Amino acid sequence: MGKTMKPLLAVLVALAAVALAACSGTAADRTKIRIGEVTRSIFYAPQYVAISQGFFKDEGLDVELTTTAGGDKTMTALLSGAIDVALVGSETSIYVNQQGSGDPVINFAQVTQTDGTFLVSRKKIDKFDWSMLKGSTFLGQRKGGMPQMAGEFTLKKKGIDPQKDLKLIQNVDFANIPAAFASGTGDYVQMFEPQATVIEKEGKGFVIASFGVESGQLPYTVFMSKKSFIDKNSKSIQKFTNAVYKAQRWVAEKPVDDITAALMPFFADTDKEIVKAVVKRYKDQASFATDPIVDEKEWNNLQDVMQAAGELQQRADYGKLVNNTFAQKAIETVKK
Template identity: 65%
Template sequence: MKKSLKISFSSLLIFILMFTIAACNNTDKTDPEKIEKVRLVEVTRSIFYAPEYVAIAKGFFEEEGLDVELSTAFGGDKTMTTLLSNGADIALVGSETSIYVYAQGSNNPVINFAQLTQTDGTFLVSREKIDNFSWDMLKGSTFLGQRTGGMPQMVGEFVLKKHGIDPHQDLNLIQNIDFANIPSAFASGTGDFVQLFEPQASIFEQEGKGHIIASFGTESGHVPYTTFMAKDSYMKDNKDIVEKFTRAVYKAQQWVDTHSSDEIAEAIKTYFPDTDVKLISTVVDRYKEQGSFATDPILDVEEWNNLQNIMDEAGELPKEVDHSTLVNTKIAEKVKEE
């Protein structure tokens, strides 16, 4: 009887000890003093960035002890200005912006450390329905393109040239309309064709105002279209935070890769309160189908060189920059290997 009581008492002590350790670990994870704040600015609000919102909504940043404060700058130049002026710690924007900053002689360059999307996110939309589309149908038409110097415009011109079309000779090319006003310009009757992001392209298709006939992302190949980046000084002073941030991004990328478009739409719908969840799912499915969402955060040399080729083709590459100068893959590689 005494032996039985002794065993029971020992078991109870072990149970209490395990419970205490678990409780302490749980407290460490949620202790406000251990949470590190990260100010993240994105170039625009887009379903194209679904893994970013999944990382927040599913608590992947929180699991890493990070409190991510998300803001939207609505423009590549505004995003970079926010980052450079210390209005944000990390930016999600096109990699071309880091090249522009470097070319201006910055002594604190902006470093790309985690890729989010790996294709262009725009689609070619026609005013009239076309059953058997070929790119030469664009010749002689009025084409409503994106602003000069941005990735959508550069990729657009790259794809057109790939199909034997000189954007400035074979088209009536319109590029003087602000990004936010391009959809309304097309809806009001400007242009035979337009280059649009989602969900606007699908919305126009649903409303009968346009028809998606081709994908610039499929045509242009893999590029570091949008990446997470930070100033070199921030990267050096906050190595632990950057690693935790990258780990959370990778978790989100894997979650997106292994879950359905409907599940992803449900996870991110609060970020798009004015968009029907079914439409969000349709857009996510379109991007998943063409491989737009990177499945890991590594920005490789081939993608970087493809980006510079596209910029050079558009006459927008200020200088060629080596991959190792503005890209840090060590963190992403470490996170992926874990």
């Protein structure tokens, strides 16, 4: 190679590097979005995929993920401005609306479309019937939370009065429910993953039914933000929703092994085979939403569940608390 060509080649390489950096952007170039997730859960697979597969970065966003541990704390963080976007159950936006907030919390991108809990029995049951629960001690979820409401909705649908037909235990903290059941509390328990699969693999219980399947589709976990934030940051919310949709399509199309690999950085302390089993269980029962649209029929089902639990003062206006324009645009514009 001639002497004159070497400097020229060096310049071309440098220019290519600059162009590549411009395409991917540095953290300083990207818009920061602070997400607060209600808990760390395999149930929220599309969110972790959007991070691990670089979909947020591709949209020019730098997301900061915090686990805010509980619906009340998550909503407090959102309302106070400690986070920009919350990943939490849609019922929390309805509770805020019931309190007469002047800055409503808007649901803009759905992530899960069923309840994520399972019915676990202490003993193996070959032919389970819901009537078997009558007269038993049932370890349930926290009153007022979506898992509890979906659980009670299912029990009533199966002809069981949770207050009269069961010895219902609801005073155990969410994080302590698996340990309480493992130590002998309750004949049956309503439990999230991966704890249900862990209990099953340890031989301390058996998954016999899904509350997600029985309670039907509803906007169980949704990305939401204050209306004022969305109004001021509509371009960023659109980019955010685009990334979520890319992740949803990726999860829908990829095999369980690929999804598991994408999730492992977020569940380093969980056995890979457990993660894989949970991903398969949720994927098989279509818990992961395949697009970000918050469907009105599902919204109404959510309010039916809340009403049955006595937690709804009056039905919330779908048009006031749901904004599907970002989801619709994502579906129309994200490349196939």
